Amino acid sequence: xxxxxKKGRMMPASPxxxxxxxxxxxxxxxxxxxxxxxxxxxxxxxxxxxxxxxxFDQKVVEYSHSAGILSYRKKLVDYYARFDIHITADDIIIGxxxxxxxxxxxxxxxxxxxxxxxxxxxxxNYNGFAVNAGIKVIPIPSKIETGFALPxxxxxxxxxxxxxxxxxxxxxxxxxxxxxxxxxxxxLKAIVLKHDLFLFADEVYREFCYDGKKHFSVMHLEGLxxxxxxxxxxxxxxxxxxxxIGAMISKNKELMATALKFAQARLSPxxxxxxxxxxxxxxxxEYFVNVLKEYVARRNVVVDFINQMPGAFCPNxxxxxxxxxxxxxxxxDRFCKWLLEDFSYQNQTVMLAPATGFYATxxxxxxxxxxxYVLKVEDLKSSMNCLQEAxxxxxxxx
Amino acid sequence: xxxxxKKGRMMPASPxxxxxxxxxxxxxxxxxxxxxxxxxxxxxxxxxxxxxxxxFDQKVVEYSHSAGILSYRKKLVDYYARFDIHITADDIIIGxxxxxxxxxxxxxxxxxxxxxxxxxxxxxNYNGFAVNAGIKVIPIPSKIETGFALPxxxxxxxxxxxxxxxxxxxxxxxxxxxxxxxxxxxxLKAIVLKHDLFLFADEVYREFCYDGKKHFSVMHLEGLxxxxxxxxxxxxxxxxxxxxIGAMISKNKELMATALKFAQARLSPxxxxxxxxxxxxxxxxEYFVNVLKEYVARRNVVVDFINQMPGAFCPNxxxxxxxxxxxxxxxxDRFCKWLLEDFSYQNQTVMLAPATGFYATxxxxxxxxxxxYVLKVEDLKSSMNCLQEAxxxxxxxx
Numbered sequence: 027x028x029x030x031x032k033k034g035r036m037m038p039a040s041p042x043x044x045x046x047x048x049x050x051x052x053x054x055x056x057x058x059x060x061x062x063x064x065x066x067x068x069x070x071x072x073x074x075x076x077x078x079x080x081x082f083d084q085k086v087v088e089y090s091h092s093a094g095i096l097s098y099r100k101k102l103v104d105y106y107a108r109f110d111i112h113i114t115a116d117d118i119i120i121g122x123x124x125x126x127x128x129x130x131x132x133x134x135x136x137x138x139x140x141x142x143x144x145x146x147x148x149x150x151n152y153n154g155f156a157v158n159a160g161i162k163v164i165p166i167p168s169k170i171e172t173g174f175a176l177p178x179x180x181x182x183x184x185x186x187x188x189x190x191x192x193x194x195x196x197x198x199x200x201x202x203x204x205x206x207x208x209x210x211x212x213x214l215k216a217i218v219l220k221h222d223l224f225l226f227a228d229e230v231y232r233e234f235c236y237d238g239k240k241h242f243s244v245m246h247l248e249g250l251x252x253x254x255x256x257x258x259x260x261x262x263x264x265x266x267x268x269x270x271i272g273a274m275i276s277k278n279k280e281l282m283a284t285a286l287k288f289a290q291a292r293l294s295p296x297x298x299x300x301x302x303x304x305x306x307x308x309x310x311x312e313y314f315v316n317v318l319k320e321y322v323a324r325r326n327v328v329v330d331f332i333n334q335m336p337g338a339f340c341p342n343x344x345x346x347x348x349x350x351x352x353x354x355x356x357x358x359d360r361f362c363k364w365l366l367e368d369f370s371y372q373n374q375t376v377m378l379a380p381a382t383g384f385y386a387t388x389x390x391x392x393x394x395x396x397x398x399y400v401l402k403v404e405d406l407k408s409s410m411n412c413l414q415e416a417x418x419x420x421x422x423x424x
Numbered sequence: 425x426x427x428x429x430k431k432g433r434m435m436p437a438s439p440x441x442x443x444x445x446x447x448x449x450x451x452x453x454x455x456x457x458x459x460x461x462x463x464x465x466x467x468x469x470x471x472x473x474x475x476x477x478x479x480f481d482q483k484v485v486e487y488s489h490s491a492g493i494l495s496y497r498k499k500l501v502d503y504y505a506r507f508d509i510h511i512t513a514d515d516i517i518i519g520x521x522x523x524x525x526x527x528x529x530x531x532x533x534x535x536x537x538x539x540x541x542x543x544x545x546x547x548x549n550y551n552g553f554a555v556n557a558g559i560k561v562i563p564i565p566s567k568i569e570t571g572f573a574l575p576x577x578x579x580x581x582x583x584x585x586x587x588x589x590x591x592x593x594x595x596x597x598x599x600x601x602x603x604x605x606x607x608x609x610x611x612l613k614a615i616v617l618k619h620d621l622f623l624f625a626d627e628v629y630r631e632f633c634y635d636g637k638k639h640f641s642v643m644h645l646e647g648l649x650x651x652x653x654x655x656x657x658x659x660x661x662x663x664x665x666x667x668x669i670g671a672m673i674s675k676n677k678e679l680m681a682t683a684l685k686f687a688q689a690r691l692s693p694x695x696x697x698x699x700x701x702x703x704x705x706x707x708x709x710e711y712f713v714n715v716l717k718e719y720v721a722r723r724n725v726v727v728d729f730i731n732q733m734p735g736a737f738c739p740n741x742x743x744x745x746x747x748x749x750x751x752x753x754x755x756x757d758r759f760c761k762w763l764l765e766d767f768s769y770q771n772q773t774v775m776l777a778p779a780t781g782f783y784a785t786x787x788x789x790x791x792x793x794x795x796x797y798v799l800k801v802e803d804l805k806s807s808m809n810c811l812q813e814a815x816x817x818x819x820x821x822x
Contacts, residue, residue, distance in 0.1 A: 027650045028589065028622050034532040034682035043490075043688060070483045079696060080478050085468045087666040087700070092441075122520040122668065125690035134432040138536055138558060154689025160536060160558060191426065224426050252425045268485040268695025270520065270668075284432035290441060291552025292523035297666025298477060298696040302485070 033160070038153045041383020048366035049377050057370045060401060060409040063362075063377040065200065067347065067400045069265040069320070071302075072313055078305030079298055089294035093286055094120025094273075098304040102273070105307050109232065111245040111256075117277055119285050120295040124230050124259030124272035125151065131255045131274050132159040132192075134284040135224045140191040142226075145177055147350060147384030147391060149200045149228065164190070165386035170352055170394065173341035174202035176210040182217050192224040193217070198231040198241070198345020201384045201396040203325075205235055205345035208242040215247045223253065230259040230272070231346040233314055236322050239344045251277040262347075264306040265317075269299035321347050324399040324406055331410035332397075335417060337424070347399050350381055356422035358382055358395050364420060371415040374408060393424070431558065436551045439781020446764035447775050455768045458799060458807040461760075461775040463598065465745065465798045467663040467718070469700075470711055476703030477696055487692035491684055492518025492671075496702040500671070503705045507630065509643040509654075515675055517683050518693040522628050522657030522670035523549065529653045529672050530557040530590075532682040533622045538589040540624075543575050545748060545782030545789060547598045547626065562588070563784035568750055568792065571739035572600035574608040580615050590622040591615070596629040596639070596743020599782045599794040601723075603633055603743035606640040613645045621651065628657040628670070629744040631712055634720050637742045649675040660745075662704040663715075667697035719745050722797040722804055729808035730795075733815060735822070747795050748779055754820035756780055756793050762818060769813040772806060791822070 042063055049059050093099065099115035106113055121127035136142065138160030144152060146165040156163045166181045168174040182193070193214060197206045218225045227244035235241045244254050259272035276282055289295075325342075328349055332340035337354030355361040358380035365375050379398070381391030399406060417423060440461055447457050491497065497513035504511055519525035534540065536558030542550060544563035554561045564579045566572040580591070591612060595604045616623045625642035633639045642652050657670035674680055687693075723740075726747055730738035735752030753759040756778035763773050777796070779789030797804060815821060 028533065028620050030678055030682050031531065031533055031535045031538075031589075033535055034685070037682065037685035037689070039685055040490075040688040066487055068484065071485050076480065076485070079480060082474065082477060086466070087469050087474070087664045088464055089665045092438075122524070122694065123690060123692075126520070129690075133429065133556060135426065135429055137429045137431055140429075151689045151691070154685065158531060158686065158689065191429075222426050266485045267487045268692060270692065270694040280428055284428050284435065287432070287435035287437055287552065288556065290438040291435070291549045291556065292521060292527075293549070294521075294666060294668065296520065296668040296694040296697055298700070299694055302696070 033157060036157050038157070041150050042379050045362055045366060045377060048363055052366045052375060056373065058374045059366065060374065060376045060405055060412065062397045062399070062401065062409055063379045065262065065398050065400065066267055067262065067265045068402070069317055071266045072264055072306055072309040074308055075264055075266060075302040075306035079302050082298065082301055087297050090297050090300060092289040092294055094118065094295055095300045095304065098300050101304055101307050109241070109243060111243055113275060113277065117275055117282065119274045119282065119289050120300060121272045121274055122295050123261065123270040124228065124257050125155070127257050127272040127274035128155050128228070129158060130285045130288050131226055131257065132156070132161060133288055134281055135255070136161045136191045139189060141187060141189045143182060143185050143190060143193045145195060146386055147174070147201050147381055149196050150383045152194065153386065163386050167387065167390065168202070170339065170341060170350065173343060174199065174204040174350065176206060176213065179213055179217060186221050190221065190223060192226055194226040194228065196228040198234060200231065200346055201348045201381070202350045203343025203346045203348045205239055205241065205343065211242055211244060211247055215250055218250065218253050224255055225250065225253050226255045226257060228257040230257070230262055233263055234318070234321060234347060235345045236318065236325065237344050255281070260303045260306060264309060266302060266306065269302050270296055271299040271303040321399065323403050325349070327403055327406045328397055328399050328410065331414070335414050338417070349397050349399070350394050351397060352394050354417060354424045355393055355420060356424055357392050360422055361420060362395065365416055369416050369419070371412045374412050376409045376412045431555060434555050436555070439548050440777050443760055443764060443775060446761055450764045450773060454771065456772045457764065458772065458774045458803055458810065460795045460797070460799065460807055461777045463660065463796050463798065464665055465660065465663045466800070467715055469664045470662055470704055470707040472706055473662055473664060473700040473704035477700050480696065480699055485695050488695050488698060490687040490692055492516065492693055493698045493702065496698050499702055499705050507639070507641060509641055511673060511675065515673055515680065517672045517680065517687050518698060519670045519672055520693050521659065521668040522626065522655050523553070525655050525670040525672035526553050526626070527556060528683045528686050529624055529655065530554070530559060531686055532679055533653070534559045534589045537587060539585060539587045541580060541583050541588060541591045543593060544784055545572070545599050545779055547594050548781045550592065551784065561784050565785065565788065566600070568737065568739060568748065571741060572597065572602040572748065574604060574611065577611055577615060584619050588619065588621060590624055592624040592626065594626040596632060598629065598744055599746045599777070599779070600748045601741025601744045601746045603637055603639065603741065609640055609642060609645060613648055616648065616651050622653055623648065623651050624653045624655060626655040628655070628660055631661055632716070632719060632745060633743045634716065634723065635742050653679070658701045658704060662707060664700060664704065667700050668694050669697040669701040719797065721801050723747070725801055725804045726795055726797050726808065729812070733812050736815070745797050747797070748792050749795060750792050752815060752822045753791055753818060754822055755790050758820055759818060760793065763814055767814050767817070769810045772810050774807045774810045
């Protein structure tokens, strides 16, 4: 019998999905499970995007250009200009989701054995992409006490080795919701220039900034054109996770020519998804106004509720739709499993993501969970009630 | 300035696309270019598939299961049963095209430095996927004189080293159109079992078999469940290249559990494409009857035409919609470029794929071209007229 690859054996299982069987079992027992574990919003996809698909009038669903449909990329240029990000259609390669865009970036910039620095906790799938590309993740801790702000520059300096090729940030951040400031990005710029690194910025939550705060993009940094790679996705922006449309964006010509070769090998990103994504750019501003209002209300429910639970703490982040909260628990993996296996309150329970899966450092995140506030306010209130009651009776309570 | 990866520098540019600028220039000069260089059929996508997309009635385009929508995978089980291929929904992982399915298979089975044996000429993008996965392609020559039949078993034996992990075949073959026989597959089975290898079979042209010949699938081989990986795609089957739906199929449970981890890291294959692909399974048989009749007529035009050209030779393959023809030329790259840059006949010319791009062995394919017969009979006749006239005046004629 032939042997599976070492790489395959190293691939991490999804920290979010490993609890799914327990959730399914709870549902079979008649318990309502509130899913706060995933980033699948319940918000409707803009009608304008769905209508474009419904009106698709071509006779053959052909390959698109490997970098994406030109009219879509041209329209993206206008979209980014709204955010004072000035690029051309040639600076864009459309990927099958932000996932493929990250793989293009990693494979184009990094070789097996190279290192990428990531402030932790971080989006868990970066681990999978890194194993896929054969590269090593070097985590730098950010702390719940600062709301998961950028770690001090000294921590980056300590982590840099001759194999360091890139730093990646997610801004606003998944899982913490933290919105990096201009000053923090300027700090990163200095490190990146000093050590000749690539700076990947995953800005898929660009629109999700609250409390009047403005998103400062890595593309706003001056003099960093050769280093910066923007990773984007329409999944969250238009609540259209299934269309699998993302983008890798950079002004580094050599890098984009290289990434295009990876894109050409797989021929084309999804055509139908691009049709939806192109139309979605004309989504009325009103859509986002309503969505943001809704998310702020949701965040406030979660943050306020948790902070009044004894022994719990939740920062009040300004972006995305996640929080990482500290709970008075012994082990978040055990707790999240227990919530599904052994607990219910008024025949309901809640599914959370153990924060351990967002840390590369063993032992971190044991008393933290990620909560995605992707449910209606009413359901969030019920979820928080469940969580409160659960903490009262959890045997591993600290 | 940070340096591009070695891997990125090694990525081959697409042999099919490198001539595009010359084709564009020819068109600008008012010359009609017949595109026989690509595998984008002109056949209409089945209406039933497009209608399913047009009738998409969900409010949110959600992620699907990472292995693909369950109802789609269940329906695929029925589709394969028609071909006497008996699998379950758990044996299937849906990929963003056959391309992603191949990457899943390579990454799950092979580590950087491992070797994969491929009879050449072969589908050029296997090179790109191999560089992506860090693995080494070991080509074994098949010969135009035999119509590109499977190379002798001795050639495989000679090529096998301790790093050999897999063999990949494409059946029916792109670029040669060759349809492997049951006997040839039994030969492969023996080698694979003897040396404990994976056997990848890219069967995306399953339906495209002519002259009453029947496709013998790698899945029909008995006692090879742990070794066999079927790569599939709906791109050519339903002339729906842009929906980006393919599949990796295997009965090897450990392998599928491993591949699923790669699939989970990128979350989901395209939802809209899956909706189209699921509906497409009900495409009436009549569609394929007509398509096959059309392709046979097209193939006959090309094969007959070339074989009456002095100094040219074209096998008469039984599958797919490609032929590799030998022409009396010095260098197929030069010739194909010359066709676009310096030649026209009645204000028309033809774009072919130099066969060199389908060989890994330097110097092979210099007097061969791949012709995709994806145009109407009438246009193919005009194309063949162009080619005939071109060979009369080409300065590098042998």
